[in-house]
Amino acid sequence: MEEKVSRDPLVIAGHTLSSRFLFGTGRFPSPAVLQQALEASGAEVITFAVRRVNLESVEDDSVLQHFEGKPVTYLPNTSGARTAEEAVRIARLARAAGLGNWIKVEISGDSRSLLPDPIETLRATEELAKDGFIVLPYTSDDPILCKRLEEAGASAVMPGGSPIGTGLGLLNPYNLALIAEQASVPIIIDAGIGSAKDAAEAMELGADGILANTPIAKAQDPIIMARAFRLAIEAGRLAWLAGRIPRKKYASASSDWAGSLFEAAAGADSGGKP
Amino acid sequence: MGREAWNDFRLYVITAESNHPGKSVVDVIEQTLIGGAQIVQLRNKTGSRDEVLEQAKALRELTRKYKVPFIINDYPDIVLETDADGVHLGQEDMPIAEARRLLGPYRMIGISTHNLQQALAAERDGADYIGVGPVFPTDTKPGRAAVTTSYVTEAARHVTIPFVAIGGITLGNVDLVLAAGANRICSVSAIVGSHDPAAMCRSFLRRLEAGAEESKTVVMNGREEHTRARTVEQLVIQAGQQNKKLVIELNGIIVQRALWAETELKSGDSIELVHFVGGG
Structure with missing residues (x-):
């Protein structure tokens, strides 16, 4: 049993990760908190965005300077893209920086919900996979679409629990469980997670990992919340491996009735409980 | 005088x-x-x-x-x-x-x-x-x-x-x-x-x-700029951006860092200087 628990890595495109937590780096109150939260999370994959530099400043204000020398895998995202072409362009810019070839495809189809555009996401995934990228598309929680993304070359598929930054948790656990069940690549639940409880729930549904940013960065104490997520993800994973009990309508006692102090003696007057 | x-x-x-x-x-x-x-x-x-x-x-x-x-x-x-x-x-x-x-x-x-x-x-x-x-x-x-x-x-x-x-x-x-x-x-x-x-x-x-x-007009990160820079590298230095970990795209094509010094600019060029910011 120890073997099953202690050697249970997440493998994405042949890369072995001991943490199932993918860590978003946005909106932290300070670089120091960001660094300590990452430390507390145990995450080995970090996400960030590609943006124009601020020409008014000569200081290096890139987020990456805070991770120099750390053994992390970089997962740049294509946020800001509205079409497959824009996402491919951003992915190539990120790769040109020499940060590896992982890319989170994120193509918003609507600025209010930030929900992913399924058609463009599929197109971008296909093109980037052909171009040699390790593609992790952020997608809606549609089981058929998730399968199509896998077939298009995604190395992991990342359905959302609920819209980005809402903290609404898992709005469609049925779909997420189905997606996880039928997938042959890792399923990472990305977006909408509100707290450690949602992360644990997602893992218990069979997800292979969690990508979270806002619930850590905007928690009252991001460092403690990062640790809470680490534990919740681990707990959820263990529960999944252990196998939960089936749900029943009525109670079933934890101890047999037999031997109860109030059980009528054998052969005596049967005035006790059934 | x-x-x-x-x-x-x-x-x-x-x-x-x-x-x-x-x-x-x-x-x-x-x-x-x-x-x-x-x-x-x-x-x-x-x-x-x-x-x-x-x-x-x-x-x-x-x-x-x-x-x-x-x-x-x-x-x-x-x-x-x-x-x-x-x-x-x-x-x-x-x-x-x-x-x-x-x-x-x-x-x-x-x-x-x-x-x-x-x-x-x-x-x-x-x-x-x-x-x-x-x-x-x-x-x-x-x-x-x-x-x-x-x-x-x-x-x-x-x-x-x-x-x-x-x-x-x-x-x-x-x-x-x-x-x-x-x-x-x-x-x-x-x-x-x-x-x-x-x-x-x-x-x-x-x-x-x-x-x-050789003053020319280029569009840098969406903003029109007048510059006497001859190459991409000179433009980066002129903009004071040389200490950042940058990726550069010139007219939609990525210019690898090793080529900045030899990539010449001309009037009307559109150049993007991008880097990485926090995100999820």
């Missing part, structure tokens, strides 16, 4: 006798004037006051003949005695206000600066121009850390009085200094230490003029 004419200079020459053993200061400076030097400073940190005075008198006469302004490093008294056009101060010398009191309102006061704070203070205190440097390490001022072209860029953005980039500038690196935003440069050893100071001045002037002519 009126201030307006004085402001036109682009090539500033400073004496450095130790750079030309066997040739007199006056002969070497005359060569630079023949080559087109537009302002001359007498800098003599080792000689006695009498020696400085003698050189100042000779150079005053020479610069009058060539109709260029003549500045003396330190010695406001010699400025007055020889009717030089101004004084150049270091950060450790007398305050600008004191020099102004000694020299009156019409003579030039220049001061060496090594960071933007000093530059803005000099401007506030009434300096007529500032030196910005040393841009590169130089034997003329050993032990002084180079300020690099990023200070030139800062000066170009924030300093409104004339500024002269100085320090280790040669024909080999002058384009980078111009690209960083300098309009005026001063070279000491590369000019007076040259076997042909006149030809060296002409070469510098050609580079200064080429820089001025």
